[in-house]
Every structure is written in C-alpha cells, then in structure tokens.
Amino acid sequence: MLKAVILIGGPAKGTRFRPLSLNLPKPLFPVAGYPIIFHLIDSCVQVEGLNEVILIGFYQNNDDLTRFIQTAQAHFKIPIRYLQEYTALGTAGGIYHFRDQILRSNPEAFFVLNCDICGDLPLQDMLEFHRTRPSTSVATILCTEATEKQAQNYGVIVPHRDSHEVLHYVEKPETFVSTTINCGVYLFSPEIVTVLAEAFQRNQDDFVNGRNTKRDMGALLHREMSFSFPETNGKEIIQLEQDVLTPLAATGKLFAYETSRFWSQIKSASSAIYSNRHYLQLYHKTYPERLAQSKSGASRIIGDVYIHPSAKIDPTAVLGPNVSIGSGVTIGAGVRVRESIVLENVTLKDHCCIMYSILGWNSCVGAWTRVEGTPMDPDPNKPFAKIDQGTLFSHGRLNPSITIIGPNCTIPDEVIIMNAIVLPDKDLSSSHKNEIIL
Amino acid sequence: MVQFHRHHGGEGTIVVTRVEEPSKYGVVVYQPDDGRIERFVEKPREFVSNKINAGLYIFSPRMLDRVPLRPCSLEKEVFPEMAAANQLFALELKGFWMDVGQPKDFLTGTCMYLNHLKHVKPEKLYEGPGTVGNVIVDPSATIGANCRIGPNVIIGPDVVIEDGACIKRCVLLRGSRVRSHAWLESCIIGWRSTVGQWVRMENVTVLGEDVIVQDELYINGGRILPHKAISESVCEPQIIM
Numbered sequence: 001m002l003k004a005v006i007l008i009g010g011p012a013k014g015t016r017f018r019p020l021s022l023n024l025p026k027p028l029f030p031v032a033g034y035p036i037i038f039h040l041i042d043s044c045v046q047v048e049g050l051n052e053v054i055l056i057g058f059y060q061n062n063d064d065l066t067r068f069i070q071t072a073q074a075h076f077k078i079p080i081r082y083l084q085e086y087t088a089l090g091t092a093g094g095i096y097h098f099r100d101q102i103l104r105s106n107p108e109a110f111f112v113l114n115c116d117i118c119g120d121l122p123l124q125d126m127l128e129f130h131r132t133r134p135s136t137s138v139a140t141i142l143c144t145e146a147t148e149k150q151a152q153n154y155g156v157i158v159p160h161r162d163s164h165e166v167l168h169y170v171e172k173p174e175t176f177v178s179t180t181i182n183c184g185v186y187l188f189s190p191e192i193v194t195v196l197a198e199a200f201q202r203n204q205d206d207f208v209n210g211r212n213t214k215r216d217m218g219a220l221l222h223r224e225m226s227f228s229f230p231e232t233n234g235k236e237i238i239q240l241e242q243d244v245l246t247p248l249a250a251t252g253k254l255f256a257y258e259t260s261r262f263w264s265q266i267k268s269a270s271s272a273i274y275s276n277r278h279y280l281q282l283y284h285k286t287y288p289e290r291l292a293q294s295k296s297g298a299s300r301i302i303g304d305v306y307i308h309p310s311a312k313i314d315p316t317a318v319l320g321p322n323v324s325i326g327s328g329v330t331i332g333a334g335v336r337v338r339e340s341i342v343l344e345n346v347t348l349k350d351h352c353c354i355m356y357s358i359l360g361w362n363s364c365v366g367a368w369t370r371v372e373g374t375p376m377d378p379d380p381n382k383p384f385a386k387i388d389q390g391t392l393f394s395h396g397r398l399n400p401s402i403t404i405i406g407p408n409c410t411i412p413d414e415v416i417i418m419n420a421i422v423l424p425d426k427d428l429s430s431s432h433k434n435e436i437i438l
Numbered sequence: 439m440v441q442f443h444r445h446h447g448g449e450g451t452i453v454v455t456r457v458e459e460p461s462k463y464g465v466v467v468y469q470p471d472d473g474r475i476e477r478f479v480e481k482p483r484e485f486v487s488n489k490i491n492a493g494l495y496i497f498s499p500r501m502l503d504r505v506p507l508r509p510c511s512l513e514k515e516v517f518p519e520m521a522a523a524n525q526l527f528a529l530e531l532k533g534f535w536m537d538v539g540q541p542k543d544f545l546t547g548t549c550m551y552l553n554h555l556k557h558v559k560p561e562k563l564y565e566g567p568g569t570v571g572n573v574i575v576d577p578s579a580t581i582g583a584n585c586r587i588g589p590n591v592i593i594g595p596d597v598v599i600e601d602g603a604c605i606k607r608c609v610l611l612r613g614s615r616v617r618s619h620a621w622l623e624s625c626i627i628g629w630r631s632t633v634g635q636w637v638r639m640e641n642v643t644v645l646g647e648d649v650i651v652q653d654e655l656y657i658n659g660g661r662i663l664p665h666k667a668i669s670e671s672v673c674e675p676q677i678i679m
Contacts, residue, residue: 416638
C-alpha cells in the first residue's frame, strides 16, 4: 500500500497570494472550480494502492480547513488526516516529526507533495520508475525543464543522462547549473527516515556547537519553500532541499523522474489564472462533465468554462474561454467574462466586462463596469519557459498583472478597474488603474 | 449686430465673448462705453482682459481698401491698423460661445448647444425609452433594447445602436454602429465606423471615417485615423495612424 503526504504550510506562507489568502488558506483557493489541494489529492488517489492522505502544516484551528477535510474524505472515500506542526519545522521537519504515523501499516513508499504546485502529475509512472531503480535508491524526485534564467529561481537538479541518478542538487543557484528543476513532488521509500534522522542529528549538532546558524537562518529566509518563523530557535528545522536532497546527490540513493506535462508553481494570482486555464483544459481528458456546454436558451460558452451548478447566469451573458464560476454567483444580462476566476457569491451586474481578473468572495461589480488585468503567461518564444513569479513593482511603478478584487468589495457602475489590486471590504467610488487600493 | 455697426459708423465690428481662460486665445482691449477697440494682445502672459475675438465680423465695404493684394492675415495685419485708426469696434456676445476646433471643445460646445435648444426649441430634443437628459436622435437611427442614451448625445442619420449600450456626451456621425453592451463617454464616432461589443471608450476618443474597433477593447483618449481596424486596447491617449 502507498500513502501521500501533502505539505500545506501555514498562515505565514502564501503572502504573495494576498489579498486572496488573507481570509482563506492558500491551499484551499479554488482553481478550475476546486481547491488547489483537492486537485493534488485527486492526482494521488489515481495511483493504484494509494489509500491514505496525510496533510502536514501549521494552520491552527482553521474552520475552512477542517470543513474541507471532511468534504474531501467523503468525496474521495479514503482517510485524510491533518497533522499540525507545533511550530514550523521546515519542509522535511514535519515528515521526520510525524514519521511514525506516516510509516504506520508499513507502506511500500509514500509521496510527498508541496501544496503550492499545480500540474498534470504522472504519479503512477513515477511509481513504476521508482520501483525499477537499483536497490540502493530511497527517493525519486519529479523534475521538469525550465529556461536557463528561470531555473535559478527553483531547486536545480543535474541528472545522469542514462541512470537518471541525481548527481547534483542545489537550491536557487546564482549561476547557471542546469535547466532541470525540482517540481516539489517526491516519492520516498521508508528508508528515507534514516536519512532524515541523520540530517536532524547534524542540525542539532551544528546548533549546539554554534555552527552555521547564520547560514541556516539566512538560507531559511530566502527559501521558496521554507516555513521558517523568525521566532523559532531553528534547531528542529530540517529543510528537505538543503539538508536532505543536497547531501543525497551522487550517493546512489536519489533519482530524478522527468516530466514534460503541464506543471506550475502557484505563488501569485497570475499563476492561479494560468493554472485555471490548464486544469480546465485537462478536464477534457479527466472530467469532461465538469466543463460547461453551450445550450440554446442558456448563456453562450466559449472554450473551457467551469460553472458551479448553483450559479445563476442570464442567457444573454457570454462566458469564456478559461473561466471558473463559483457557487452562488449571479451574472446579469449581457455580461462578458473571459480568462477569469469568479469566486463564491459574486454578483455581476448587467453589461459588465471581466477579463484576466480574480473576483473575491461576495463582491459586486456594477453595470457596464470593466474589470481588466494583464496576463503574465510564460514567454511563448521560449520552450520550457515557466510563468515568471515576478515582483509587484519595478522602477517604482506597479507592474501590470492580473486584477484582484478582494472579498466583500463593491465596484460601482460604469467605471474601469485595470491592473489593480483591491483589498477586502472596499467600497470603490471611481475608476482605478495600476494601483493597490488599501 | 447690424444695428450696432450702423450706429458707430466705423469700418468694422468684431463680436467678442467672455471666456475663462483668455490666454489661450487673442484678447481684445476696448473702451467699455462705446466699444472702440484699442489693441489686440495675442496669448497674453499677464491678465489684460477676458474678452476674446469670437470670430464674427461685420465690415463696411470701404474696409477692403486696407487689404493688400497678397497673402494677408486679417487679424494680424489689417485689424491692428484699423484699431489704430479708431475704426474698429467690439460688441459683446450674449449667450453661449465655443471654439469647436478641438474635439474636446467640440463636445463641450455640443453640450452647450443642446442646453440652448432645451430652452428655445425643446421639441427638437428626443425622448424615448432609455434616454437621459438632452439628446438628439435622427429619425432614421435605430436604438436597441435596454440602452442608456444621454445626457448630451447626438445620434446622426442611419446610426444603429444595439442592445444594452450606454452612451454619454457623444456625437455619432452618419452610418456609425455601436454594438451591444458597449460603454461610451465623451467620444466622437466617425461616419460608418463600428464600435464592437463590450467596448469601453472614453476621454475624448475620436474615430475617423470607417474605423472598426473590435469587441471587448478599451480605448482611452484614442485619436484613430480613417479606415483603421483596431484590435488592441489603447490605454493611454495617443494617435493611431
């Protein structure tokens, strides 16, 4: 039997996803109609013999998370448990801390997934690959290609061309090392626990002897996937990338499985729109019934669109391509929505036009109003280009990006909101462009 | 105007009007009691007067003797001479005035004219479902359902407005078409042009003859030359050739 562990982080993570992550844990943000983490669990249960999912993170007393877990268990019909870290333990610290629970019932192996990724994950193929590695192997890491420059933002792998062994692993190198990057999906044999124990011991010794603490904290603060709080003393933190993968390289224990299927990190709202598009496209293969069809007497559908059954949509509206409509949404006459995510209970008044935007829960957009963002797609001229997570500002100006309307906002009639980020509970009274509205 | 001219007996009368920003124009300095013009000041740097040349003149035929047989500017050459000879008089215009050379002023002038019509000939204004304020609609134009037209809109002959359009402070010339759910404010739409569905145009956007703006675009202050098809939004005011 097999298990899957999903690392879901905590409230201090996902800050680049604000204002959408202010009220809701980022893993629960819906893309193509379902939470990010739901898609990951879905990928996991497709694997034959996988019958338990464990979530590890440090969200405390979170009702949304609790509710999600109940719903997901009922839907997938396998046990899904949430193990809460008592303090941020790093990307591997949680696995080590909860090793007994993970290894209970002696699984053959267990997957570990970061929750801020999306993709068409080839987990079954990865399992077959893992099973056919030499007996020394303890871990398989999923990887993909990126451009030279972008690779420097990820964990970089140098795989052996024939054996696929990981010869070298380095996290966010400042110089060019390789174009193969870590997807944040791993498959571990139970023997990994020994490796984790060694890393744990090393860190403890380093800490006690006052060695490398500055390097640790500095590296921690810069880590993409690090979970560090400044307050923690750091000695129980194990970073998977630095403390485990890096020393495992070239020991005959770590192997890389390459995929060229759709994969992306979700760090910002722009990447949510990108993933929304790709997951909707994937539904043609996986869940075609989730895609809306154009019917006479109903609103016109262009391309891939997901509409929650409880949404009320005027027949003169035109939706798509690449649109997800959440539950309880009301869409008025003559509305146009394109390349956008509309969250629960949003109201769109007549004739408004929504493009490249995310509309937060319970918000309202007035009649004839235009809400427009700018897509940040990977460079179409470069093969393997990934979405640029980018910075909010450059040269003192806000970069054009997906427009985000926060939860509970009201946008009046006849205005234009373009390349703006509107914080929650805001009642706007005029047009805004290229601004963050507090 | 004729009465005033006959009364003073001089060679010329210039109608002047009062404006808020006289330095954009040529300013006229004249005697308040009889209107005798003393001098002109082109675009003054300091406040001199708030009366400007409104572009309406009456001349006695003998004034033609002052005009040389070569390219000559009335305002720059002849008028100063006439003023110096005490032959030029100013009459202040009562009522509204606008220089409509620039699109922005053309629209302001349209608003003023419609307001004037409301007071003197209100029957020329149009009222129908979805109209707001002062609107003129040519009888040959068609307007769709659930539109909001006005205030201050002029719709020319053979214009078609589709369902759900919102048009404010615009002039639509002959044969132009506004597709459904578009939103227009302060625009001039040229003859036979088409504005696509869900398009938003504002900030004195001017479309020349036979311009096509594709669906779902945003045009902010665009000046589009004739026969152009626009397929990308124009977010900052500019001229599209």
